Amino acid sequence: MTPDDEPRGGAVPEKGGAPAGGAVQQSSPRGWRIAVGALVFALAGPLTYAVERAYEWSRGETGDPRLVLRSLHTVYFWRIGIAFWWAIVVAILVSTLLRSAEHRQEVVASWLSRIAIVLVPATVLLHFLLP
Amino acid sequence: MMLWRWLVAVHGYLGVLAAAALLHPALSLRTGKPLSRRGHYAMLAATFLTIATFGGGLTVYGKYREIVKRQLFSDSLRAGLLFETKEHLAVTVLCFSVGACVAVLFAPKQATALRRVAALLFVLAAVTAITVVLLGTHVSSVRSF
Numbered sequence: 001m002t003p004d005d006e007p008r009g010g011a012v013p014e015k016g017g018a019p020a021g022g023a024v025q026q027s028s029p030r031g032w033r034i035a036v037g038a039l040v041f042a043l044a045g046p047l048t049y050a051v052e053r054a055y056e057w058s059r060g061e062t063g064d065p066r067l068v069l070r071s072l073h074t075v076y077f078w079r080i081g082i083a084f085w086w087a088i089v090v091a092i093l094v095s096t097l098l099r100s101a102e103h104r105q106e107v108v109a110s111w112l113s114r115i116a117i118v119l120v121p122a123t124v125l126l127h128f129l130l131p
Numbered sequence: 132m133m134l135w136r137w138l139v140a141v142h143g144y145l146g147v148l149a150a151a152a153l154l155h156p157a158l159s160l161r162t163g164k165p166l167s168r169r170g171h172y173a174m175l176a177a178t179f180l181t182i183a184t185f186g187g188g189l190t191v192y193g194k195y196r197e198i199v200k201r202q203l204f205s206d207s208l209r210a211g212l213l214f215e216t217k218e219h220l221a222v223t224v225l226c227f228s229v230g231a232c233v234a235v236l237f238a239p240k241q242a243t244a245l246r247r248v249a250a251l252l253f254v255l256a257a258v259t260a261i262t263v264v265l266l267g268t269h270v271s272s273v274r275s276f
Contacts, residue, residue, distance in 0.1 A: 042229070
């Protein structure tokens with residue numbers, strides 16, 4: 001194994017050995033919280049975007065696109081900006097709430113996986129039905 | 132017009148590359164073990180490729196709406212709506228790849244479960260990216276710059 005192939009634990013230095021059964025014995029709470037926050041951001045962003053889009057549809061803002069002569073392209077940018085901002089807020093809140101749940105990483109990961117598996121087909125379907 | 136046509140082509144090629152590149156971290160992380168240094172570089176490259184593709188799309192977006200979009204809807208309402216769907220799905224790809232990348236970079240060595248979630252997100256990002264690529268190819272075959 002060359003030095004380039006050696007596994008790296010992440011940006012935050014670790015202490016202690018590998019735990020049995022996925023339970024964390026001694027690790028970096030800050031790194032864990034940032035990782036959970038990043039995963040929550042990944043899920044909250046598309047969800048917020050889909051909600052924004054559904055809200056626009058419910059207000060009837062889309063109309064018949066063939067009748068639109070000119071429209072602002074910044075609406076899309078604003079939608080992305082709001083989705084990212086809200087996803088960051090949710091990520092910070094969730095990672096703060098779960099700061100003491102590090103020893104239950106299997107449960108947290110299981111919930112995040114379930115949400116991801118449900119979220120993706122739902123958002124894809126929504127965006128196909130309400131383009 | 133030639134510049135925009137060129138930029139759209141580059142955007143499309145980058146999209147294909149990003150869709151393929153996102154599969155690499157998905158496979159590397161499936162066991163939940165920490166990535167090697169090269170694995171980290173590959174994951175960062177896939178994520179930056181995704182960001183570059185998205186950035187390219189945003190760069191072209193204003194002019195595309197101004198010149199192409201209305202004619203696209205006139206030619207084919209369905210293709211126009213698929214273009215809208217493509218835009219929305221691209222946000223999902225971006226969020227998944229960036230979130231999963233940051234999670235892997237910061238996850239402690241013992242956090243195998245979190246890395247497996249990141250692998251799942253990379254898989255979903257890759258599948259969604261492939262969908263976006265297919266939609267983009269179809270739309271550009273109907274109307275482009």
